[in-house]
Amino acid sequence: MSKSLAEAATCAVFNPFDGSIVGDVLLATAADVPQIMVRAEQGRALARALPRYRRAQILETAAALVQSRSEHFACQITAEAGKTIRQARKEVTRCINTLKLSAEEAKRGAGEVIPFDAYAGSENRMGWFTREPLGIILAITPFNDPLNLVAHKLGPAIAAGNAVILKPSELAPLSALSLVDVLIEAGLPTEVVTPVVGGPDLGAALVAMRSIRMISFTGGFKTGEAISRLAGLKKLAMDLGGNAPVIVMADAALDKAVEACVSGAFWAAGQNCIGTQRILIERPIYDAFRAAFVAQTSALRAGNPQDEATDVGPMITEAAARGVEALVARAMAAGARLLTGHKRDGGLYVPTVLEAVPHDAALWCQEAFAPVVTLEPFDSFDDAIEMANAVDFSLHAGIFTSSLVLALEATNRIEAGGVMVNDSSDYRFDAMPFGGFKYGSLGREGVRFAYEDMTQPRVVCINR
Numbered sequence: 001m002s003k004s005l006a007e008a009a010t011c012a013v014f015n016p017f018d019g020s021i022v023g024d025v026l027l028a029t030a031a032d033v034p035q036i037m038v039r040a041e042q043g044r045a046l047a048r049a050l051p052r053y054r055r056a057q058i059l060e061t062a063a064a065l066v067q068s069r070s071e072h073f074a075c076q077i078t079a080e081a082g083k084t085i086r087q088a089r090k091e092v093t094r095c096i097n098t099l100k101l102s103a104e105e106a107k108r109g110a111g112e113v114i115p116f117d118a119y120a121g122s123e124n125r126m127g128w129f130t131r132e133p134l135g136i137i138l139a140i141t142p143f144n145d146p147l148n149l150v151a152h153k154l155g156p157a158i159a160a161g162n163a164v165i166l167k168p169s170e171l172a173p174l175s176a177l178s179l180v181d182v183l184i185e186a187g188l189p190t191e192v193v194t195p196v197v198g199g200p201d202l203g204a205a206l207v208a209m210r211s212i213r214m215i216s217f218t219g220g221f222k223t224g225e226a227i228s229r230l231a232g233l234k235k236l237a238m239d240l241g242g243n244a245p246v247i248v249m250a251d252a253a254l255d256k257a258v259e260a261c262v263s264g265a266f267w268a269a270g271q272n273c274i275g276t277q278r279i280l281i282e283r284p285i286y287d288a289f290r291a292a293f294v295a296q297t298s299a300l301r302a303g304n305p306q307d308e309a310t311d312v313g314p315m316i317t318e319a320a321a322r323g324v325e326a327l328v329a330r331a332m333a334a335g336a337r338l339l340t341g342h343k344r345d346g347g348l349y350v351p352t353v354l355e356a357v358p359h360d361a362a363l364w365c366q367e368a369f370a371p372v373v374t375l376e377p378f379d380s381f382d383d384a385i386e387m388a389n390a391v392d393f394s395l396h397a398g399i400f401t402s403s404l405v406l407a408l409e410a411t412n413r414i415e416a417g418g419v420m421v422n423d424s425s426d427y428r429f430d431a432m433p434f435g436g437f438k439y440g441s442l443g444r445e446g447v448r449f450a451y452e453d454m455t456q457p458r459v460v461c462i463n464r
């Protein structure tokens, strides 16, 4: 934007662990929207004029630049989002892959020949359809994967020849802004991506703009609903929340199941849309699973995310940590039993395990998005499937079993966008289709799928 820091309001970005200021960014408001739209229109023309090989080169170069600065990016993620440094490094590696996949996609998916002669009457026609950019895409992203979730929107959008207005979370915008800088350094015309930092007022004002053709949103259900109410006639991609179940059958490899579920529950301090929230365990192995799970959870080191030895960092804000503390307290007042954890120090909430959580407690049926997990025994496979499906969230699920028959049965009957066999719910590969079943989930990320969503077919038909 043309404003200088001196003219515009700025917004401090805080380190969730110690409250120190780690950055200062220009804050846009609804009043800036006309200027943002003018620039995005310029970007639209520039983006569609880029030949596919240039889009691919830019994305490949950006991937190489992120690679060469990977430790800087990892430290930035840790500083602004509180992810542990080891987890942040994994996110950087995934971002590099997402950009490389996007570079590949820029060279594919150009369209198809249409078989006009497949039905009588059109045999004298020939033609094809091309995949054309949509124009301007509004990308709105959350705080929890502040780099790779941004790459999942910018990469496919650029590959498809679109301009993007990017509104990252105001709580953790620095990694997103650095990624935009890298794309520009790699040769992207500056107007193609317009990054803007602001809160819900800015988001809402942008959402209503008629010349935006698509909103690609990742965040919570309530925000998704607010966006869809305001959006009008636009394409919507909605990647929303989760409350993932994992089923552990008695024939599972117990050690592997415990280890994967501990990681799945507490990765990124549980602030993970596919994080494991409910573990359903067949009764004969319940006691053994619980003992091992509680022992491994208690051994996790919660603390400074910059410390290489830390397993669990802080939540994004102290308010978020207070929120989960209250959620757990309410479940305990309703009869849930605490097995370990439930201690808070500022924004740090110690990994927490409960059992006997009532099924009408918010901790069971809502998204916790926090380092807390519930254990629940079951007697039959049918009961486990019913419990897995009982909540209104459906992003990912997992099952541990050595029976191929049961594994396949589970993949067929669990209502989720992804069912992981012998893995926790927390597995994602950046090239796979990613999104939820059930209420609210629209579209799929995973580069090829987002690329398709971000294009529109144009038919050419020749009458011979």
Ligand code: NAD
Pocket (backbone or CB within 6 Å): 140, 141, 142, 143, 144, 145, 149, 167, 168, 169, 170, 198, 199, 200, 201, 202, 203, 204, 207, 218, 219, 220, 221, 223, 224, 226, 227, 239, 240, 241, 242, 272, 273, 367, 369, 395, 435
């Ligand atoms: P959030 O919904 O509070 O905010 C997400 C983004 O929306 C932010 O940039 C925010 O500023 C913006 N926003 C808020 N109100 C808006 C409005 N009225 N109009 C337009 N934009 C608005 O989510 P969060 O707390 O940042 O992230 C956590 C949520 O994101 C969880 O529910 C989590 O499950 C979900 N999530 C989903 C995925 C996925 O891929 N499915 C991935 C990560 C996180």
